[in-house]
Amino acid sequence: MRKIDMTDQLWARLLAMRGSACASAMDDGDPAVALYAPIAAAPAGFVLAQVGQSLDGRVATPSGDARDISGPDGIAHLHRCRALVEAVIVGVGTVKMDDPRLSVRAVKGPNPVRVVIDCHAELTGEERLFRDGGAPVILVQGDDAPAKSYKADILRVRPGEGGLDPHDILDALSARGLTRILVEGGARTIARFMEAGLVDRLHVAIAPLIIGSGPAGIALSPIERLSSACRPEARVYALGSDILFDCALKPSDRSASRESQDVRVADHA
Ligand SMILES: NC(=O)c1ccc[n+]([C@@H]2O[C@H](COP(=O)([O-])OP(=O)(O)OC[C@H]3O[C@@H](n4cnc5c(N)ncnc54)[C@H](OP(=O)(O)O)[C@@H]3O)[C@@H](O)[C@H]2O)c1
Numbered sequence: 001m002r003k004i005d006m007t008d009q010l011w012a013r014l015l016a017m018r019g020s021a022c023a024s025a026m027d028d029g030d031p032a033v034a035l036y037a038p039i040a041a042a043p044a045g046f047v048l049a050q051v052g053q054s055l056d057g058r059v060a061t062p063s064g065d066a067r068d069i070s071g072p073d074g075i076a077h078l079h080r081c082r083a084l085v086e087a088v089i090v091g092v093g094t095v096k097m098d099d100p101r102l103s104v105r106a107v108k109g110p111n112p113v114r115v116v117i118d119c120h121a122e123l124t125g126e127e128r129l130f131r132d133g134g135a136p137v138i139l140v141q142g143d144d145a146p147a148k149s150y151k152a153d154i155l156r157v158r159p160g161e162g163g164l165d166p167h168d169i170l171d172a173l174s175a176r177g178l179t180r181i182l183v184e185g186g187a188r189t190i191a192r193f194m195e196a197g198l199v200d201r202l203h204v205a206i207a208p209l210i211i212g213s214g215p216a217g218i219a220l221s222p223i224e225r226l227s228s229a230c231r232p233e234a235r236v237y238a239l240g241s242d243i244l245f246d247c248a249l250k251p252s253d254r255s256a257s258r259e260s261q262d263v264r265v266a267d268h269a
Contacts, residue, residue: 001236001237001238001243002031002034002235002236002237002238003031003237003238004031004032004035004073004077004237004238004239004240004244005031005032006032006076006080010030010032010033011080011107011108011109014032014033014036014037014040014080014084015040015083015084015108015109017037017040017041018040018041018083018084018110019040019041019086019180020040020041021041021042021043031237034235035235035237035244035246036080036084038201039081039084039085039180039201040084042180042200044174044179044180045170045174045179046085046179046180046181046200047170047181047182047183047193047198047199047200047201048081048085048181048182048183048199048200048201048202048203049182049183049184049190049193049194049199049201049202049203050078050081050182050183050184050185050202050203050204050205051185051190051202051203051204051205051217051218052069052070052074052075052078052205052207052217052242053069053204053205053206053207053216053217054069054206054207054209054210054211055206055207055208055209055210056210056211056212057216057217058211058212058213058214058215058216058217059185059186059187059214059215059216059217060097060211060214060215061211061213061214062213062214062215064097066097066098067098069207069209069211070205070207070241070242071207071208071239071240071241071242072106072240072241073239073240073241073242074205074207074239074241074242074244075106076106076107076239077203077205077239077242077244078106078184078205079104079105079106079107079109080107080109081182081203082102082103082104082109082111082112082182082184083104083107083108083109083110083111083112084109084180085112085180085181085182086112086113086177086178086179086180086181087112087113087114087115087138087173087178087180087181087182088102088112088113088114088115088181088182088183088184089115089116089117089169089181089182089183089184089189089193090102090114090115090116090117090183090184090185090186090189091116091117091185091186091188091189092116092117092118092119092122092123093186093188093189094184094185094186094189095116095118095123095127095129096122096123096127097186099127099128099129100128100129101128101129101132101134102114102129102134102135102184103132103134103135111134111135112135112182113135113136113137113138113178114129114134114135114136114137114138115137115138115139115140115173115178116129116137116138116139116140116152117140117164117169117189118139118140118141118145119140119141119142119145119159119163119164120141120142120145120146121139121141121145121146121147121148123139123150125148125149125150125151130150130151130152131151136152136153137150137151137152137153138152138153138154138155138173138176139152139153139154139155140155140157140164140169140172141154141155141156141157142156142157142158142159142163142164143156143157143158143159144159155169155172155173155176157169157172163192165196166192166193166196166198167196167198170198183199185217186215186217187215187216187217187218187219188219190202190217190218190219191218191219191220191221194218194220194230194249195220195221197250199249199250200248200249200250201246201247201248201249202232202245202247202249203244203245203246203247204217204244204245204247205239205242205243205244205245206242206243206244206245207241207242208241208242230249232247232248232249233247233248234246234247234248
């Protein structure tokens with residue numbers, strides 16, 4: 001397991017790489033560079049999904065209390081990821097349940113554009129992200145959603161049988177210049193992007209608490225046998241308060257696969 005020791009100087013270098021497509025030029029063997037440079041310098045079309053969960057795989061209590069699952073270093077990690085992308089996406093369920101700000105507060109860095117998938121225009125317009133004066137908000141709605149007034153840009157996407165196609169959502173965001181994306185939840189939203197094959201990397205940050213019951217962070221379609229389970233190549237990082245699994249979901253992400261094998265061999269030695 002590799003330990004992340006972030007310094008102000010290193011973080012400033014990573015922020016300066018944002019959107020530069022030069023990750024390899026900075027790969028100096030530092031675990032923080034290995035973790036964050038591929039996000040900072042990702043090519044257009046890059047999608048990171050992130051879940052912060054308990055030891056028993058929960059992201060909230062059954063009544064929906066989701067605050068403070070991640071420890072301080074897990075939160076700093078999430079905010080670094082927000083600062084390195086151009087837009088953060090959540091589903092309407094997360095906004096209704098958590099009323100999040102989706103801003104960068106735990107570290108220095110720019111706030112991403114906030115994107116909410118609200119297919120049927122369920123939000124009232126009174127939610128915090130419309131009123132906090134923060135980064136711009138984009139609502140992604142079906143083109144048959146009822147017209148309501150929001151302090152946000154509305155992106156209309158034609159719904160298919162299963163809702164809005166994540167490819168169409170990314171295309172619409174790309175047309176607005178938003179091409180490096182963090183999908184932050186909840187479970188159904190991450191699952192839709194994963195099942196569409198659009199997630200390059202999945203970060204699962206695990207905090208040392210046991211909730212016992214409650215929703216999980218990813219809600220993929222059920223499988224019969226473990227042989228069908230997704231077993232991504234993963235690097236493991238000690239963030240401090242939390243442990244992070246950095247999973248390469250796309251087979252083309254060979255650099256992560258190679259490095260993960262190297263790390264595993266080193267750990268056995
Ligand atoms: N710990 C974490 O990292 C983290 C982060 C964020 C949220 N959360 C937790 O996750 C929970 C909310 O998760 P959730 O799964 O209920 O809600 P969600 O994923 O935020 O939102 C789900 C809603 O969005 C719709 N939706 C998503 N993608 C869509 C698409 N492509 N087309 C049409 N509709 C789409 C879903 O429709 P369908 O029902 O038709 O799929 C559903 O109505 C909360 O408890 C929150 O605290 C945890």
